[in-house]
Amino acid sequence: MSFLELKNIKKSFFLNKKEFQVLKDISLNFDRGEFVSILGESGGGKTTLLNIIGGLDSQYEGDVLLNGQSVKSGSEKGLDAYRSKTIGFIFQSFHLISHLTVLQNVLIPLEMSSMSRSQRTKRAKELLTQVGLGDQMDKHPGQLSGGQKQRVAIARALANDPDIIIADEPTGALDSQNTNEILEILEKISQQGKLVIAVTHSDQVAEYGTRVIHLVDGQVDSDKQLRDKADDVKKDSKVTINHLSFMDNFMMAMNHMRYYLGRNLLIIFGLMIGIFSVVFMLGLGNGVTGYMNHEMNKLANPTAIQVSKNSTSNDPQMSEFTMKEKDLNTFKKIKNVKKVEKGYFADTVKLSNGKKNVTAQLFQTWNETIKEDDITTGNKPGKDEVVLVKNDAKTFKKDYKKLVGKKITLYIGALDKNKRPIQIEKEFTVSGILKGGTTSVDYQTLKTLYAANNATLDPNFATLKVNSTPNVKAVQTKIKDFKMTKDKKKVAKYTLAGVGALIDTLTTYINLAFYLLAAIAGISLLVSAIMIIVVLYISVSERTQEIGILRAIGARRKDIRNLFISEAFLLGLISSLLSVGFAYILQALANNASQSAIGTAIIQVSAGNAIFGIVVSVVIALLAALAPSRRAAKLDPRDTLTNE
Ligand SMILES: Nc1ncnc2c1ncn2[C@@H]1O[C@H](COP(=O)(O)OP(=O)(O)OP(=O)(O)O)[C@@H](O)[C@H]1O
Numbered sequence: 001m002s003f004l005e006l007k008n009i010k011k012s013f014f015l016n017k018k019e020f021q022v023l024k025d026i027s028l029n030f031d032r033g034e035f036v037s038i039l040g041e042s043g044g045g046k047t048t049l050l051n052i053i054g055g056l057d058s059q060y061e062g063d064v065l066l067n068g069q070s071v072k073s074g075s076e077k078g079l080d081a082y083r084s085k086t087i088g089f090i091f092q093s094f095h096l097i098s099h100l101t102v103l104q105n106v107l108i109p110l111e112m113s114s115m116s117r118s119q120r121t122k123r124a125k126e127l128l129t130q131v132g133l134g135d136q137m138d139k140h141p142g143q144l145s146g147g148q149k150q151r152v153a154i155a156r157a158l159a160n161d162p163d164i165i166i167a168d169e170p171t172g173a174l175d176s177q178n179t180n181e182i183l184e185i186l187e188k189i190s191q192q193g194k195l196v197i198a199v200t201h202s203d204q205v206a207e208y209g210t211r212v213i214h215l216v217d218g219q220v221d222s223d224k225q226l227r228d229k230a231d232d233v234k235k236d237s238k239v240t241i242n243h244l245s246f247m248d249n250f251m252m253a254m255n256h257m258r259y260y261l262g263r264n265l266l267i268i269f270g271l272m273i274g275i276f277s278v279v280f281m282l283g284l285g286n287g288v289t290g291y292m293n294h295e296m297n298k299l300a301n302p303t304a305i306q307v308s309k310n311s312t313s314n315d316p317q318m319s320e321f322t323m324k325e326k327d328l329n330t331f332k333k334i335k336n337v338k339k340v341e342k343g344y345f346a347d348t349v350k351l352s353n354g355k356k357n358v359t360a361q362l363f364q365t366w367n368e369t370i371k372e373d374d375i376t377t378g379n380k381p382g383k384d385e386v387v388l389v390k391n392d393a394k395t396f397k398k399d400y401k402k403l404v405g406k407k408i409t410l411y412i413g414a415l416d417k418n419k420r421p422i423q424i425e426k427e428f429t430v431s432g433i434l435k436g437g438t439t440s441v442d443y444q445t446l447k448t449l450y451a452a453n454n455a456t457l458d459p460n461f462a463t464l465k466v467n468s469t470p471n472v473k474a475v476q477t478k479i480k481d482f483k484m485t486k487d488k489k490k491v492a493k494y495t496l497a498g499v500g501a502l503i504d505t506l507t508t509y510i511n512l513a514f515y516l517l518a519a520i521a522g523i524s525l526l527v528s529a530i531m532i533i534v535v536l537y538i539s540v541s542e543r544t545q546e547i548g549i550l551r552a553i554g555a556r557r558k559d560i561r562n563l564f565i566s567e568a569f570l571l572g573l574i575s576s577l578l579s580v581g582f583a584y585i586l587q588a589l590a591n592n593a594s595q596s597a598i599g600t601a602i603i604q605v606s607a608g609n610a611i612f613g614i615v616v617s618v619v620i621a622l623l624a625a626l627a628p629s630r631r632a633a634k635l636d637p638r639d640t641l642t643n644e
């Protein structure tokens, strides 16, 4: 049994359903230690045969047996393993990967081995020294001569210590001196007990081998032994092959990114714009909402809602405004409402102290929406007491604080039991002064006062106390959803009055602005994503050769896909980390400015926002890489390695 056997190999190409038979029944046996030259006219099928031997092509009739075992009987995985463990490829046009250094090119096949990093580097350096390139290891292929490039390719082919070296016109692109040197190296390789199969056009080159095979018209025309082959020394391979590890993939991706720095910086920049705007907008949203809440909490009690009835009338004494027990019970049943209080407001109230008179801007009964913190002097009103607004108090007395404890007369317009207008007059004690807001008295006091004047006090608003701030919005929505009955089915039954309503409108505007900003950020993100897809797609077309080489040295489709995905992952990660960093820097600057302007930090990028940005960026990059990486993995290594 020979080491390598070709059994009745037939291969045809089909063009428009017409069959072109390229190889017609080829049977050959090879052994270790042989240096076989294959000669033949151009288009005679030499490359086709080498592809079959090398496991790049499995679409043929007949069989290739290695140590008696068919190489194509296994799966595609098996063929990948065969290429990476048994075969070393050398091409006429070298096919080195231009963005990797000489040393890194030789390291590629080893990256699929289970050796440690230092062992791999040691082996690659040894091989390069063997082919006479010990001092060129850090150059890139573009900086080497043709002969030097081919030596790198030989070192790379030997890296995995394969048993078979396949060379397709290895000296085709070289001058005679370099040709001789390369052939000597190949001869040495065969003498070390490997099988070397080289295709050539030149009889002179063929003379170097131990055996010459002529292919004519797809058949073996002659098969001549020139000299004895080297001893068939069977030895165990020094290298165990696995597949590209995660780390190796990453290192290769890093190398590629470094070499094409300009383009990758561009992608990173594009993605950064998108991610930065998203993260920054989120931060701005947090900042503005925080600022607004803070400001509004200063203005009013955030958990208190003031509700009145929707009415076409603007006279608060009209019965349309009256809050009935039924209304109050409705409010009590709303989820998260802790307390419901009756309230009354009037618009015709005069205050009098001695000779001075003031018409109260606003007058209402004390309720939860008024903040006790706003009382600068004194306390909230108790029985027969009134709280004055600072501005009104000032007209009575310059040193308005001294009014606390003094008496003030109130004249309140009301209707008696017969609906006739009357004026209620009553002396109150000033219990405190409010910074702003409304003149207020205690509800119970007012009710008793009305009764004493033959009038009834019907509440014309209600104050709802909600158990916690986050629930306020839901309660407000619920109230706004109650509709009038009968003919006015679409009209809201209640209106929200006071600061609570203002908060609600403001929040709506803030949300609107926020969505607008989010939309802009989203669009820039989309543009970034499209950009990455385009660049990665171009990158695939540009790197077909590299992909072919990787496949030829045994990389699986999965490895190719992972390579592209690793690159995209890195791009996404780097972009987002930079964006987040940038957002934090800008946040510091913006907040510095806003602190002095409005006394608060207007941008608040939270850790959650930052993580969100990073995740979105990586996900976008990975999604963008999906199609290109699949395309790359699908490429046929034979097509990618043709010289054109
Ligand atoms: N993918 C393909 N599709 C169709 N025909 C093909 C394909 N690859 C090769 N051929 C045809 O098969 C024949 C043999 O091609 P091959 O490349 O093996 O020749 P060769 O002996 O290596 O030639 P050269 O010395 O010029 O490299 C040619 O006629 C070529 O046109």
Ligand SMILES: [Mg+2]
Binding pocket: 046, 047, 048, 168
């Ligand atoms: Mg060829």
